[in-house]
Amino acid sequence: MEAVPARARVSIACAAIAALLCLLPLPGVPAPWWAVALLAALYAGCERVARSRFVGISHPAGTFYPVLLAGAFLLPPPAAALVAVPGALLSHAGQRPVALRRVWRAAQLVLGVWAAASVHSLLGGRDAVAAGDVPYALGPAGAAVLAFCLVLALLDGGILAVGVGAPPAPFRQWGRVPVRRAWRGLVARSLAPIAVHGLAGLMMAVLWRSPYGPVAALLVLLPMCVSWWAFAQYHRERAAHQATIRALVQAVDIKDGYTRGHSERVGQASMMIARELGMADERVEVLRFAGILHDVGKLGVPTRLLRKDGPLTPEERRVIELHPEYGHEMVRGIGFLGEARAAVLHHHERLDGSGYPYGLVGRQIPESARVVAVADAFDAMTSTRSYSRARPVAVALAELERCAGSQFDPVMVAALVEAVGRTGWHPAVTADDEKPQAPRVPPPGAPLSSRPGAHR
Amino acid sequence: MSAYRPPPLLTLVHACAALLAAGSLAVTLYDGLEERRVALAFGVLITVGELSRRNGAQIREPAPLGAAAALSYALLGEAGGRATHHGPAHVVAVVLAASLLGSVPHIARGQGPTLDHLARRVLTVGFVAVCFQPPYNRGMFDDWGGPAYALLLLALLSLTALCDAVLAAALAHTRTGWPFGPVLRDELRAVCGIGSAVIATGAVMALAVAVVGLWALPVFSVPLLLAQMSFRRYAAVRATYRQTIASLARATEVAGYTPCGHARRVAAVSQAVGRDLGLTEAELTVLEYAALMHDIGQLSLVDPVPAGATAALPAAEQRRIALLGGAVVRQTGVDEAVAVVVERQADPYAEQPLAARIVRAVNAYEEKSREGGPGGPLTALEELRLATSGTYAPEVVESLARVLARSSLTLPVAG
Incomplete structure (x- = not known):
């Protein structure tokens, strides 16, 4: 745990002082204490429940903003800002230093809500809410949501730039981020979810002011809670699913000891090539899976053959060469893998038609398979096998370039050379490394000889 | 409990629903539509909800928006400050027509709502409307306070959801011969999930239309649509997960x-x-x-x-x-x-x-x-x-x- 930089402490102190100034009551405006208390309790309670039940799951919008925004639409700015304080101070900070993170969170929310409430009342939104004039009330509410979103993004980016991670996910690490990158995407990512929360907040506010009172307003939160719950379940299930994909690979490892981590590294190299070729993010992800799963068919090859020391007979070789077809047979039922399935089937094809299983030539080989073939050969050369020692990255790349055109697609080889030349080759995660928190440490299975040449 | 019964219950339920639907349509045709604008707005919302229906074994409530809109129409007492006068027959007729209209594309693709779903929709909406509209139109709730009125709607909808769960469990039991108790337990659990969102939205929509008029309908659909989307994504990832597990299982066969x-x-x-x-x-x-x-x-x-x-x-x-x-x-x-x-x-x-x-x-x-x-x-x-x-x-x-x-x-x- 690094120490918190002094400039970060100063920024947080400044934000906290600004927040305290926002909380000063306006002269001559009576504070509706019971509404403040009710909303504050509601916010704190929701926050508590959400954090305790869905530990470790980050919601895109982070917290129960509908309650805060309803407060901003209902109350004068200082009172609305006060609603956020207990919930933020009691919230689950996750990482140390807890106190500092809570103070920062509270200050941030107070400033955001205060800005939203100010904009809203300046535009006359509170009268529209009280009158239940919905088409008109949407305007000020939209402006308020925008203000809220901007203030949060500004503060988040600012604190990243001066060197502190913002408290909740996604910025978990304390550390300095280049100023230009700090703000990128913050507004765009949070605007849509916060807009929906703003709509829910507006509905709460309208019903709160109606004859039906706070009881009806609370009902608005129920669909939000349900959708949040489903969202959390979705994330949990997705994580489990990814783990299961890894397990498919680990099943190969059980049979074929010396390729430990090979699949993950091929996945990583495939991803680098796909990125370099400028493919869309989803396709990059599919290609990563293609790399991870390319040898899954080895499950179908008798263990005796995979573990055999010494030369294979032609018959045995033919049995081993069935593994792409076995693999395809296994993964063809998994819909989301898309073109990764073709990659599993064709990753041993060669451009000149001398590969297997079908001896396809040139463009007949699916693009995904051409990517995985290069990544596979690259990792095979740079890691230690029972029949050969690991070669340095530069030598492996030269060898790939030599075979480009006859065995490999020159485009893919060029992309890999380019990507490795720029970022280096850090085989980070392996199948037997269960601790993704320490990605910089070379895993025991990864050959050290792949490190030199990485930073050319 | 597990002996297979011939389905007299099934025919009974379908017959009741058909009778209610036919009667309501006849009454509505005879009397004509009251407050056409309101009826049209709710009809459109129910149709849209049905259009966004996605069938699948994983999803308990395939068209939550349609269900919520139908329930809130049954509970509608006033719109934009003016009292409405539609009766239960009228409610059932509008809901049925809109549901059928929204199902047309699905039926064309051969995956429309099952008869059971339609029958349940008609029966639940009819139940709510019969419980609520006649006493309301006679002014029985006039001297109730606002919060009490909101709670009344909520209680009525919760009661309906419980009855609907029992009905759904009975239908599933009759069709499949699965024991009744566990099926009912699963149905009740679903009421706590997306079911509670439907209930809350149904009640809130009825109240909000009373306060701000028909503008409330699109605005109040958003959270429910969000919930629907989350549930779909959850169901989709579960389906994918199942495929992956099945593939892992095929490894031994391969x-x-x-x-x-x-x-x-x-x-x-x-x-x-x-x-x-x-x-x-x-x-x-x-x-x-x-x-x-x-x-x-x-x-x-x-x-x-x-x-x-x-x-x-x-x-x-x-x-x-x-x-x-x-x-x-x-x-x-x-x-x-x-x-x-x-x-x-x-x-x-x-x-x-x-x-x-x-x-x-x-x-x-x-x-x-x-x-x-x-x-x-x-x-x-x-x-x-x-x-x-x-x-x-x-x-x-x-x-x-x-x-x-x-x-x-x-x-x-x-x-």
Whole structure:
């Protein structure tokens, strides 16, 4: 745990002082204490429940903003800002230093809500809410949501730039981020979810002011809670699913000891090539899976053959060469893998038609398979096998370039050379490394000889 | 409880719904529509809700927006400050017409709502409207305070949801012969999920339309649509997950350790037995995954077991394979319970969890009946019964016999 930089402490102190100034009551405006208390309790309670039940799951919008925004639409700015304080101070900070993170969170929310409430009342939104004039009330509410979103993004980016991670996910690490990158995407990512929360907040506010009172307003939160719950379940299930994909690979490892981590590294190299070729993010992800799963068919090859020391007979070789077809047979039922399935089937094809299983030539080989073939050969050369020692990255790349055109697609080889030349080759995660928190440490299975040449 | 009943209940429910629908349509045609603008707005919303319907066994409430809009129309007392005067017949007619209209594209694609869904929609909406509209139009709620009125709507909708759950469970029970209790439990659990969102939105929409007029309809649909989207994504990722597990299970088949389709058949029969024994939805999922992966331990063997028939191996060897399988499953990040079932599948039944007993018996049945040829299933069942002392749990074997006798192994869509 690094120490918190002094400039970060100063920024947080400044934000906290600004927040305290926002909380000063306006002269001559009576504070509706019971509404403040009710909303504050509601916010704190929701926050508590959400954090305790869905530990470790980050919601895109982070917290129960509908309650805060309803407060901003209902109350004068200082009172609305006060609603956020207990919930933020009691919230689950996750990482140390807890106190500092809570103070920062509270200050941030107070400033955001205060800005939203100010904009809203300046535009006359509170009268529209009280009158239940919905088409008109949407305007000020939209402006308020925008203000809220901007203030949060500004503060988040600012604190990243001066060197502190913002408290909740996604910025978990304390550390300095280049100023230009700090703000990128913050507004765009949070605007849509916060807009929906703003709509829910507006509905709460309208019903709160109606004859039906706070009881009806609370009902608005129920669909939000349900959708949040489903969202959390979705994330949990997705994580489990990814783990299961890894397990498919680990099943190969059980049979074929010396390729430990090979699949993950091929996945990583495939991803680098796909990125370099400028493919869309989803396709990059599919290609990563293609790399991870390319040898899954080895499950179908008798263990005796995979573990055999010494030369294979032609018959045995033919049995081993069935593994792409076995693999395809296994993964063809998994819909989301898309073109990764073709990659599993064709990753041993060669451009000149001398590969297997079908001896396809040139463009007949699916693009995904051409990517995985290069990544596979690259990792095979740079890691230690029972029949050969690991070669340095530069030598492996030269060898790939030599075979480009006859065995490999020159485009893919060029992309890999380019990507490795720029970022280096850090085989980070392996199948037997269960601790993704320490990605910089070379895993025991990864050959050290792949490190030199990485930073050319 | 589990004896198969001929479906007089089914005809009764459908007949009631048809009668109610026909009567309402006749009354509405005779009287004409009151407050056409309001009726049209709600009709459009219900139609849109139906258009966004997505059928699937994973989704309990396929068209939450349509359901919520229909309920809130049944509970509508005033719109934008002016009292409305529509009666129950009118409500049912509008909801039915809009639902049918919204289903047209789905029916064209051959995946429209089932008759059960429509019947339930008509009956629940009719129930709510009959409970609410006549007393309201007679002014019985006039001197109720605002919050009390809101709570009244909520209570009425909750009561309706409970009745609907009972009705859905009864229909599912009649159609499939699954025991009533567990089906009802699953239906009630669904009421707590998306069901509660539908109830809350239904009540809130009725109140909000009273306060701000018809503008409330689109605005208040947004959170429910969000919930619907979240649930769909959840269902989609679950479906993908299931595919992946099934593929992992196929590894043993591809490797030639087990015959083709073995894992899938064991999973299907295990699920049917699990339902018959009254497992919950979550337990059934665990059972399904465990049944799919029950042979995964064989991958660790250097040489395959002949024909993958583990049931014929010595007990110690069976246990060793089970433990190896459990170790693989543990690494997969699947629910811990699945690994436990896989690990314990070869233990004597007295020490096993129920799911493991089911997997063991069904696996043995599948292997033995495959070997037996044409008369295989009967002989296999007989062998299982005779081997009961200590190996296969008697209640599971009896349940298996019931399931096979019913032989309704194609699982119909629930409720």
